Amino acid sequence: MRRICVVTGTRAEYGLLYWLMKEIDSDPELQIQVVVTGMHLSPEFGLTYRQIEEDGFVIDAKVEMLLSSDTAVAVSKSIGLGVIGFADALERLKPDIVVLLGDRYEILAAAQAALVARIPVAHIHGGETTEGAIDESIRHAVTKMSRLHFVAAEPYRARVIQMGEAPESVVNVGALGLENLMRLKLLGREELEQSIDFRLGQRCLLVTYHPATLGSVEPKGAMQALLDALDCFPECNLIFTKPNSDTNGRIISYMIDEYARHRPGRVSVFTSMGQVRYLSAMLCVDAVIGNSSSGIIEAPACKTATVNIGERQSGRLKAKSIVDCGETTESIKAAIEQVLLPSFQDEVAGVESVYGSGQSAAAIKDHLKQADICCTKPFYDL
Template identity: 25%
Template sequence: MKKKIFFLTAKRGGYDAMKPLLKLIISKKKYELKIVITDQHLNKKFGETSKMVKKDFKNIISINSKQLSGANKDRNKSMSIIMNKLSYILDKQKPNLFLIYGDRCESLISAISCLNFAIPIAHFQGGDISGNIDEKFRHALTKLSDYHFVSNQLSLRRLIQMGESKKKIFLVGDNHIDSLKKVRPYKFKELQEKYNLFYEKRPIVFLMHPEKFSQQKNKENSFKVLNLLSKLGRDIICIYPCTDIGYEGIINSLNKFKNKKFFHIFPNIPYKDFISFIKLSLFMIGNSSSGIIESSYLKTKVINLGNRQKGRLHNNNVFHSDFNIGNISSIIKKLTKKTRPIKIKKNIYGNGDAYKKTYKIIDSIMRKKEIHIHKKFNLIKL
């Protein structure tokens, strides 16, 4: 009987990043891979991206978290549903290794569930820092996990500072680059025809996730930015936020612009289209990690807003601002004057081969007769 590897995915970004690794695991035919989909993937409001996952893979297990809104209590209730249903699945299936990506609340819930069943956990993107509440989830996941696949040298050092064993930390690069390198982006004319773009000029991409304040504040900030973009005389490509607490405020703002001539608003768009828009855009604006990680490889200018990605390792294509419209306007003027492409100094998140490195390590882990999950805190000299 083949050993089992489970992977949980709740949102489009983490899924797209991990797809090359998942496909490689299946192609080797050594292990049984099962993919648990939940949260945003099963929410019709966000494009029901479960269809995309089911098209790519078999052996899918669905957990509908039934999140009714972006309110705190509804988010917590949906997490309890995930824990309850996942616990039943783990008890029946008994996977040998559980792969968890990123810093989401549902990822932390999954790790707690695995811990109670003594299931080893491999965590991806540990050690990164950001200005959002998800950073607490990320660091908690590090302490619950047994193996760590990190995206950069700084993150590796942080995990060592957190007392993790050097022998179980692997610097492989960021998985988003794996997927990006496999895409041949569309040309502008192709996107223009597919999405009925009005202008011959390069579009602007807007993607903003909730910050850790109220629905009203998220609504106000996103509306101010969208209103500013509406005056630039370009097509604005807008994509819905994730299901983090406060998402409804941003969607409410987007809905106010849905009938505006040059706005193109989507709950979700295919990965290739998304990457193509970033590559061809005049600039990207918002607070998505794609504006920090993928954008530098596409040599796209990015205006990163607020604190959600604060402190995250980034390249020289990223320009930071608060939500002050005067500050944002000043950056836009600078970016529109400088038409030359950004010269990227270094591939800080790897070269797109993280999935190959990761598979070799996972294979060596899975070949062990027993995977030990007991941990000790490794002190460092101060």
């Protein structure tokens, strides 16, 4: 059997990998190995590795790497701990391929360990640009450490090839996240309200804001601008999901908790909603607000408007349902006003996704099963 090791470090990433993991696990010619790390193992972020186990997966290794701090120094030290932990895990598991998704620092640690161990890496969602975050550099670094590439759109495929990767190793499979919209049994409005114990009300907004680690605006000030803008819409109930374990993530979480504490009944806050409730909420709300990639990829497929704040997602392909704005109260307020207009909501209903049709998992699994897994690769010159 070909051993396929899937690494996951966050709730959102696992949500994207879920169907691929199911595809691998159900194939009699493949053996899945699951390694969890980062936020999954932290009580502060909900110990979300438990959800992976509840979904029926056996966790083959846990790599502890997350320090109890969100400073730049702590993140750098976490990467170092991660490299050490992944080195041990990969030596014990001896996978044939390591599957990594995205651009977070946990993934950088796993890629380094796999590279030195001469284990081929299959990278998902390469070639994208997010100019407002260090994720941009991490993503491209992991691309160069990888042997196989599964991208979400043709422009991203072209960019990976531009970086010197052989065209036959770069496959456009679309975005994995859209698979959840097709295959998960999502909740209706009343079911969702019962599940989260919160009334959506006449209007509701889903808010997810992460620190822009290379942004020009300090995260605390940007978050305050967002909260002040949301106060301009008292008729809108608000569902917040908390940020990842990035630098300055804790101050944003604290500000969200304080904001909610003074607005009981209007605001609900979640460390982790899980994919079913999060996507169900996305289908039910009037707009998604923040700077999460889910507002760029999943929201348009849900026919839900997005207000994309700041520079974190700059460079990504965007549907017409997405309104970009600056990190000021005035700019955010104007963007929310625009997406709530009935005329804009009518336009959103006709928007098509630019990230494929939601049939990525089986395609990736088939390529993993058949791919040449030699570690050496020539640089491809255009």
